[in-house]
Every structure is written in C-alpha cells, then in structure tokens.
Amino acid sequence: MNTEKVVFAFFILLAATLNFGFFIGTVHATAHFNAIELFAALVISLIATVMKFGDRTHMGAVLLATSLVADLQLIAAALVWGYAATGTDTGLTNAVAASIMSLSGGALLANITSVVLLVIETVMVRR
Amino acid sequence: MNYVAYLVLRRLRAPLIALIVVWSLAVLGYVLIPGVDGNGNPYRMDFLHAFYFVSYMGSTIGFGEIPYAFTPLQRYWTLFCIYATVVCWFYSIGAVVTTFRDPNFLNLVRRTRFHYRVLKMREPFYLVCGYGATGSALVTDLALHGVQMVVVDIDSIRIDALELDNHPFDIPRLCADAGDPEVLQDAGVQHAMCRGVLCLTNNDQVNLYVAIASKLLAPERVVISRVSSRETAANMVSFGTDHVIDPFETFADYLTQAILLPFHQMVYHWLISPHHRPIETARKAWHGRWIICGYGRLGRALQLRLEANGLPSVVIDPNPTEREHEECRIVEGRGTEAVTLLEADIRHAVGIVAGTPDDASNLSILMTARELNPGVVTVARQNRPTNDPLFRAARVDFTMDPSLIIAQRMSALIKSPMLIEFLEGLNRQSEDWCENLLKSFNEMVHENRLENWSVRLSKQETPAVYECLRHGDAVTLQTLLAHPLERDVQLRALPLLLQRGDEQHFMPAQEQLLRIDDRILFAGQVRAQSSMAWTLNNENVLRYVVTGHEGASGLLWKRFLRQSQGERSGG
Numbered sequence: 235m236n237t238e239k240v241v242f243a244f245f246i247l248l249a250a251t252l253n254f255g256f257f258i259g260t261v262h263a264t265a266h267f268n269a270i271e272l273f274a275a276l277v278i279s280l281i282a283t284v285m286k287f288g289d290r291t292h293m294g295a296v297l298l299a300t301s302l303v304a305d306l307q308l309i310a311a312a313l314v315w316g317y318a319a320t321g322t323d324t325g326l327t328n329a330v331a332a333s334i335m336s337l338s339g340g341a342l343l344a345n346i347t348s349v350v351l352l353v354i355e356t357v358m359v360r361r
Numbered sequence: 362m363n364y365v366a367y368l369v370l371r372r373l374r375a376p377l378i379a380l381i382v383v384w385s386l387a388v389l390g391y392v393l394i395p396g397v398d399g400n401g402n403p404y405r406m407d408f409l410h411a412f413y414f415v416s417y418m419g420s421t422i423g424f425g426e427i428p429y430a431f432t433p434l435q436r437y438w439t440l441f442c443i444y445a446t447v448v449c450w451f452y453s454i455g456a457v458v459t460t461f462r463d464p465n466f467l468n469l470v471r472r473t474r475f476h477y478r479v480l481k482m483r484e485p486f487y488l489v490c491g492y493g494a495t496g497s498a499l500v501t502d503l504a505l506h507g508v509q510m511v512v513v514d515i516d517s518i519r520i521d522a523l524e525l526d527n528h529p530f531d532i533p534r535l536c537a538d539a540g541d542p543e544v545l546q547d548a549g550v551q552h553a554m555c556r557g558v559l560c561l562t563n564n565d566q567v568n569l570y571v572a573i574a575s576k577l578l579a580p581e582r583v584v585i586s587r588v589s590s591r592e593t594a595a596n597m598v599s600f601g602t603d604h605v606i607d608p609f610e611t612f613a614d615y616l617t618q619a620i621l622l623p624f625h626q627m628v629y630h631w632l633i634s635p636h637h638r639p640i641e642t643a644r645k646a647w648h649g650r651w652i653i654c655g656y657g658r659l660g661r662a663l664q665l666r667l668e669a670n671g672l673p674s675v676v677i678d679p680n681p682t683e684r685e686h687e688e689c690r691i692v693e694g695r696g697t698e699a700v701t702l703l704e705a706d707i708r709h710a711v712g713i714v715a716g717t718p719d720d721a722s723n724l725s726i727l728m729t730a731r732e733l734n735p736g737v738v739t740v741a742r743q744n745r746p747t748n749d750p751l752f753r754a755a756r757v758d759f760t761m762d763p764s765l766i767i768a769q770r771m772s773a774l775i776k777s778p779m780l781i782e783f784l785e786g787l788n789r790q791s792e793d794w795c796e797n798l799l800k801s802f803n804e805m806v807h808e809n810r811l812e813n814w815s816v817r818l819s820k821q822e823t824p825a826v827y828e829c830l831r832h833g834d835a836v837t838l839q840t841l842l843a844h845p846l847e848r849d850v851q852l853r854a855l856p857l858l859l860q861r862g863d864e865q866h867f868m869p870a871q872e873q874l875l876r877i878d879d880r881i882l883f884a885g886q887v888r889a890q891s892s893m894a895w896t897l898n899n900e901n902v903l904r905y906v907v908t909g910h911e912g913a914s915g916l917l918w919k920r921f922l923r924q925s926q927g928e929r930s931g932g
Contacts, residue, residue: 284373288371289367
C-alpha cells in the first residue's frame with residue numbers, strides 16, 4: 235500500500251464530494267453554512283492540487299491540470315459571492331446565485347474527471 | 362535537466378499544504394465563533410473579514426480587531442491562531458526562499474537562460490569546450506576577428522574569468538561538464554549556425570567524449586581537438602575528428618624548425634602569431650650539440666626530431682633509470698645545478714632547452730647555463746601565461762608557450778584554412794626564398810601586426826568583382842591591390858596563394874588574371890584589408906580602379922553618359 239496514494243485519493247474524493255454537496259443545495263445569502271461548504275470545497279481542492287506538485291508521470295500532470303481547473307472555478311465562485319455580498323448594495327440576488335452555482339458546477343465536472351482518472355490509474359496498477 | 366524543476370515543486374508541497382491548512386482552520390474558526398456588533402447584537406464574521414483578519418495576523422502586520430471589538434471567546438481563538446499562523450508563515454516563507462536559493466535550482470535557471478540564448482543565435486558560431494590558457498587565448502583572438510563563440514567550462518572560476526575578460530561582444534557561457542551530451546546539445550552542437558566544435562579541456566578523456574559526441578550528434582560539424590597522447594590522437598582520427606593537435610608534437614616541430622630552418626620558422630611565426638619577432642633576430646641555423654632538460658613527452662619528441670636531423674643531443678632528467686633503453690646520452694639531475702650542466706658539457710653546447718613543466722625550474726636552468734656559457738642559445742617552455750614578464754626579464758632567446766602555439770594554430774584553421782595550406786607548401790621552399798619573403802613582409806608592416814585574410818570571388822563575398830568577371834571584363838590581382846582612392850598607390854599587401862579548383866599558385870604574379878570562384882590568400886597591413894573590401898564590394902570603386910575614372914552610379918546618369926558617348930563615337 236502506498237500511503238501517498240491513499241492520502242491523495244482521499245483528498246481528491248473529498249474535494250469531489252464537498253463540491254457535489256454544495257452544488258445540489260440552493261444558495262441563500264442568509265444561510266451561513268452554504269458559504270462554509272464552498273469554503274471547505276475550495277480548501278480541500280487546493281490541498282489536492284499542491285499534492286500533485288512535482289509528479290513526473292503523465293497521469294500526475296493531467297490530474298494536476300484537472301485540479302487546477304477545479305480551483306480556478308471555485309475561486310471564481312468565491313470571489314463572485316464575496317463581491318456580491320459586500321461590494322454591492324443589492325446583496326446576493328438570484329442572478330448572482332445562479333452564476334455561483336454554474337461555476338461550482340464546472341468545478342464539479344473537473345473534480346469528477348479527477349476521480350475518473352484516479353479510478354483508471356488504480357485499475358491499471360495490477361498489484 | 363527538468364528533474365530539478367520537479368524537485369523544487371516537490372519541496373514546495375509541504376510548506377504550501379501547511380499554509381493552506383493553518384490558514385483555512387483559522388478562517389473557519391472566526392466564521393463559526395459568534396461575535397457581538399457595536400450595539401451588542403449577536404453577529405457572525407463573514408469569510409471576507411475572516412480571511413482579511415487572518416491574512417494580516419499571520420503575516421504579523423496586525424491592524425487590530427475588525428469589524429467590531431472581539432468577544433473573549435474570539436480573543437481566546439486568536440491567541441491560538443497567532444502562534445500557529447505566524448510560525449507557519451515563517452516556516453513556509455523560509456522553505457520557499459531556501460528552495461529558490463538552492464544551487465541546483467540556480468544552476469537550472471542559468472542553464473535554461475544559456476540554452477535560450479544559444480537557440481536565438483543568428484550568426485555562425487563555434488562551440489569552445491574548455492577556457493584554460495589555450496581556450497582564453499583562442500577566444501580572445503577569434504573575438505577580435507568577429508567570430509562568435511559559445512564557451513563551456515567545468516570550472517566556475519574560469520567562467521567568471523571569461524565574464525571579466527574584455528571581449529568586444531558578449532559570449533554565451535555555461536559552467537558545466539562538456540563531456541555530457543546534454544550539455545553539448547544545450548550549447549548548440551546541433552544548431553544550424555554552429556560551424557564547429559573546439560575541444561580544449563586539459564583532460565584527454567573529456568576531449569575524446571566531446572569529439573565523439575559532436576561527431577555523432579552532428580556529423581557535418583568541424584571538430585578540432587587538442588590531445589596530449591599519441592593513442593588518443595589516433596583514436597580521434599579514427600572516427601573522423603577533422604584536426605587533432607598535440608601540444609608537445611607541435612611544440613617540438615616548432616622548436617626543431619626554429620633550430621634548423623630559422624627563416625621558415627620566422628615566416629610561420631609572422632603569419633600565425635599576432636606579435637612577431639623583429640627580422641633582425643633571425644640567425645643562421647645553429648649546428649652543434651643541444652642539451653634538453655626534462656625528458657617527458659616534450660623532451661622525447663624533441664630529441665627524436667634532433668636525432669632525425671643529425672644533431673647530437675644530451676638529455677638531463679631526474680629519473681634516468683626509467684629511460685635506460687632509450688638510445689641517447691642521459692645525465693641524471695634536474696639541470697638547475699651547475700654540476701649537472703657541467704657533466705652534460707654545457708661549455709661546448711650550442712644551445713639548451715628548458716622543457717620541464719615548471720616555470721621556476723626552467724628559468725633557473727637557463728640562468729645557470731648562461732653563467733657557465735654566455736654564448737649558449739636559450740630556449741624555454743613557458744607553462745603559465747602570467748609569467749611573461751619573468752621570461753622577458755631573463756632575456757631568453759626563444760620562449761614558447763605550448764598553449765599559445767595550439768591557440769594560434771587553431772585560430773588560423775578557423776580564420777583562414779588557406780593559410781594552413783600555404784604553410785604546408787612553405788616546407789618545399791628554400792631558406793633564401795623565406796628570407797626574401799620575410800624582407801617583403803618587413804617592408805610592408807615593420808613592427809606592426811601582419812594580418813592575413815582570404816577572399817573568394819563569389820556573388821556573396823565579392824559582388825562587384827563577381828559582376829565584372831561575369832561580364833567578361835579582365836580583373837587582375839593588381840586591380841585588387843590598388844588603393845581604392847588613388848589607383849596608382851599600391852596597398853601594403855601581398856598575395857600569397859591563389860587556389861583555382863585543384864590548382865594552387867604559390868606567390869601568384871600581379872598580372873595574374875582572375876576567374877570566378879578563385880580563392881586568394883593575402884598578407885599585409887590590417888588597414889589594407891578594409892581598403893581592399895571597398896574594391897571587392899563597391900561597383901563604383903572597382904570601376905575607378907579598373908578604368909581610372911569614376912563612372913555614373915545612378916540609372917539616369919548612366920543612361921545620359923551612354924547617350925553622350927554614343928553621340929561622340931557617332932560624330
């Protein structure tokens with residue numbers, strides 16, 4: 235058993251599940267815990283990205299790319315939310331909530347790709 | 362080479378993950394812990410403020426408690442966070458800085474920058490491996506003639522020396538092992554503009570590696586290498602190294618020629634070295650017995666040559682027992698003491714060669730020898746270029762620096778391959794012929810530098826002459842040698858060799874008619890070369906030199922002139 239692989243798989247799956255959990259809920263400006271879900275998804279996704287630094291294999295490089303995509307989308311979602319909640323007078327409107335959801339949906343797609351790649355890699359190793 | 366980049370990224374993993382974990386936990390704490398706003402109402406910090414607060418707390422900036430004063434519970438949490446984030450911040454920043462200061466990483470950056478510089482080179486260049494005494498002499502000479510180079514050396518001190526040596530343009534340099542094929546590739550051995558590879562390291566094995574790698578990676582490159590053993594030389598020739606130069610053999614050839622054919626040697630020296638001895642120092646050959654101090658590779662090569670030419674010699678060597686089987690007289694000793702020299706019969710010797718690898722011993726030998734026999738001819742091998750003033754002060758008759766001899770020969774090979782052909786042909790000429798040639802050299806340049814250059818009459822190199830010859834007009838060597846401003850004045854230059862196909866004309870006559878694709882080797886003043894370039898390249902100058910009057914250069918004026926000439930001939 236490779237400890238590095240276990241830890242990495244843990245973070246990849248956790249990033250995907252947190253992202254999924256956030257995506258299926260609905261965004262309410264008053265619901266404080268929605269924001270915490272997004273925050274957790276972003277932090278776990280960042281850790282998963284850093285863990286792929288310095289991997290020389292082709293699979294490692296592709297996994298790094300997919301988690302970078304997920305990070306980018308989640309950061310964009312967090313920035314939109316932060317700006318809408320504090321920078322505007324209207325607060326979190328339905329339109330903004332929709333764009334946050336679609337950004338996190340994109341991140342979910344990237345995370346699912348990561349999980350699929352991880353499964354493929356695991357299946358290919360016949361030990 | 363990319364593996365260092367991966368290593369750096371891998372080393373950044375731990376500090377970055379630590380940073381993310383501690384920061385996110387702290388932020389999460391502030392978001393979850395209930396607070397109180399200015400009016401005493403319950404309040405929860407949002408992510409924006411939490412992240413803002415943790416960022417300035419962790420980086421020890423500390424703007425104070427925002428947006429409202431903290432409750433005791435929040436302060437309790439802050440107390441933990443201060444220590445956690447500050448320690449983590451210092452650890453991460455320290456780790457990142459260490460990684461970027463890592464010598465491997467810096468080397469990688471330097472190597473990458475060098476690689477891109479070489480890739481961007483747009484003019485022909487030579488790859489020089491090894492920047493020791495030979496390398497620096499060669500690079501200096503070639504740089505003066507505008508030849509671009511790329512230098513690789515394993516010793517960072519020598520690479521720094523290259524940076525400090527004032528060359529007319531910046532030369533890309535890399536501190537790396539030239540024996541590594543990847544280094545050679547980065548240095549541009551396969552670059553379309555690379556003309557040749559010069560192996561000048563002081564290690565035969567490395568030179569061999571470089572030569573083999575260059576011939577395999579880019580078979581069409583010219584490879585010139587120095588070697589110090591006969592086996593390596595034979596090995597290199599076997600796989601097609603273009604020129605192999607052995608410092609000891611070359612040096613021995615040079616010295617034997619100086620002893621037996623002083624005028625031949627002097628012509629060679631004038632043409633190949635930037636600083637030449639005045640003609641007055643040339644003497645007739647010294648026939649008699651020679652003493653050779655130091656019977657290493659140099660002493661042996663020298664002794665064999667003297668023997669072959671019928672000159673008796675005595676060898677002084679500290680370990681004569683090893684050489685017992687050799688057929689020559691050997692005296693045991695270093696040669697620095699009078700006793701040894703007297704035993705070798707210095708009083709009746711015509712000359713003495715101090716050929717040990719140590720400059721102090723060489724000087725000591727020659728000074729002792731001169732005390733015992735003031736008329737003796739002294740020849741010294743100079744091992745370090747920095748000892749120049751000492752050898753000059755000792756008034757040694759011949760000082761020979763092996764590394765300089767190699768550098769001059771290689772630079773001649775690169776600058777004008779025709780010169781080497783001329784020098785080879787020189788061996789068939791007599792001493793008197795050489796003396797006359799020297800006298801004409803002396804008239805041209807006196808104590809100034811004797812420059813040599815070759816010209817090929819082609820469309821690219823000499824457009825004006827090419828056009829002239831294409832139209833069937835006669836151009837002679839005299840035309841090229843006329844001054845472009847005053848055709849009755851002759852340039853201070855002399856044609857040495859004319860090559861036409863496989864034919865070679867030694868010292869061609871001034872009236873020699875030229876043809877397209879002729880190659881001519883000239884020797885003369887430095888200024889004469891640039892003056893000649895006018896005649897070779899500028900149509901108007903060439904017309905003036907050929908006909909004696911300046912023609913029209915513009916199309917309109919040409920037409921006008923032609924018409925008026927037509928009227929004149931018609932009327």
